[in-house]
Amino acid sequence: MMTTPLGSYKLFHKLHPLSLLAQLSTRKVTGNLSVFTGLVSWSIYLEQGKLTYATYSDKVFERLESQLQRLNQQIPAFNHASYEQMGLVSETNHNQLIANADYYAICWLVKQEYITPAQAGMLIEELAKEVLESFICLKEGNYQLHADHDLHDLPKFCNLELQSIVEHCQKQLNYRENIKPGIASNNNSQTQAENQLGEKYSKSKKISPAKQINPKNTQSSLSKEFYTIACIDDSQAVLNSIQHFLDEQTFSVVMINDPVKALMQIIRSKPDLILLDVEMPNLDGYELCSLLRRHSSFKNTPIIMVTGRTGFIDKAKAKIVRSSGYLTKPFTRADLLKMVSKHIG
Template sequence: MAATMSGKISNKLNVADLLSQHANAKKDGCLVVSNGAINWFFYLEESQLVYATYSADPLDLLDNHLRRLSRQVPSLNSEVRTQVRINFNDDSSDQICPDYQAISWLVRTNQLKPAEAATLVEGIVIEILESYLLVSEGTFKFLPKSAHLPVYAKQTIPPLVQKCQKRLNAWQALGPMVWSPHQRLYFAEQSPGAAKLSPSKVQQLQKILRGFSFRHLGVLLNLDELQLAQNLNSLIVDKVILLQDPQPPFNQLPRLAVGAVNSTSQASGAQSDSDAALGSIGSSEIGQKSYTIACVDDSPAILNTINRYLQDQNVSVVMISDPVKALIQIMRAKPDLILLDVGMPWVDGYELCRLIRKNSQFKKIPVVMVTGNTGLIDRAKAKVAGATDYLTKPFTQADLQKMVFRHLT
């Protein structure tokens, strides 16, 4: 695909103007903007925006929006969302991004109506534009249309930019502690502010504030992430809630240009706002259901690490070190999620996954391959064996918790 136009972005070239200029040129294709770490993709047709995405885990982006939409479209259940990740995890196509391919597949297989796909697209576009408008320097190129792109929504760019800029201003008004929707929230139980909370509020915060980002937490609580951040901001300022940096690759997205905290507006209604957020937490199912995770690995050190990482996460970890006996132990445990090491003696992870899938009670249970290999051959082998996902070694606690969030919440 040849680029018809390319260039550099500097402070003299506003990224919103750049997008509008390419739309006004009335050329169908894809504007690709890069800040060196992340690529943004804007698909244009007849001067309007058809879709937008970025390279920072687009399937995670899609999964979050499918979760939101599943409240109105119950058929978008965990099994369907898992199938999306299996089918479109290979983003080797240079013409249509994997998340848009997945949306088209959902429509073709009658799991989404075109109108529902339009709603999905509109929500994703807003999220992408919010991050894009923070880009201050980088490069861009325009790729002419060379593949058929099913169209579910066409949006005029200026109103979208205005809406996103208004949201960005609201994010920036939260103050210097909040600089990304992907920051992760933790409850500081020993903080002086926490001591002032009632026991019921402490219990509510303990349930949910375990490293979910504003974005993920908003999905779980069915709240807009900006509204959630506004509601919890008084607790953030009081250091009852601690914020940690986003997980990769979201830590490479541009940061908000934060401003000073408006203490007057913050104090007014802060208690009722945080009470509203706590009420959402209390009424949610998160933290109320306990899950069982079976981990199969011939390394006791890895098993102990997984067990330690998942402490206080409302999960029970069944550690299995003998792959030969693993199938029987898994059948006894009836887990909600299975983690399989690939490189085990006697029976490797691929073979064990095939054996698990032959049992009817485990047809729909997520199976995650834990591997040090991320090549296409290993992904293909995992897919053929029936694996749902893969976790690459070495992994962090945040990596493991994200995997659990993806498949069990």
């Protein structure tokens, strides 16, 4: 917890970027959050708690040019002459770029009709993802919130939800952490999880592990060993991944992509476990979980919330609606098998 007001300036031995951003968003702050670590600085511009721009001092134009090339390959690469043409070079020191030169460059590109205002908004969003991904990894530093800043009089191209940007960054970081140990370690954890599942199924059904995984078993004998998993997600790609991850000789996967129709389909399929996406149109996962718990057939059925949100409030909501567990996106096959192994059998 921070003990100083947002407007103050203090050296922190520990910095809590997620908490800081949450406070700025909740309080609907307008201003510029400047964060310093000694070598690098971050600037995050907000309007009523919404993100209008974010940058940090390392490789400013490399980031901008990289994103511009993805957006429009016809835009020429920048050089010192183009910086001068844009008015980005300091009048007192012709070798030094002015503060927030990248934002001024975006404004210039829009004015010269190299890109549209809508494209500028898309560009700023992609840059913000890069900037905040590095920012939320900070462990220590100091910060200051400025009510006034030099971008006040410049055009605004977007008002981005801080929470959605941060969630995207967390997903990217989690994904990198999952693949960082390498394929070997991932395969080990996956094999261990599969072995645990095999043992659990064997004990519950009183069969040998060899018989349980033997592909030559007849369908009639396998039908007694099947577990029905209902997956509710509006993304077909996620449903396909879950079906691919779960062995068809052990699991029957019921894929449901319409949350409104999910209740009736679940009642018909009588699943042994339910994987439920939190963020869906018309009816979110928490509401659907609450509805299922009110039904006599699903009071004790394991319901696993599947989401990219990892915040305290989201986990508290999951507990309130009596979900059985929490599976964070993106997840590996090993993650899924461990969760199923924990709750089924």
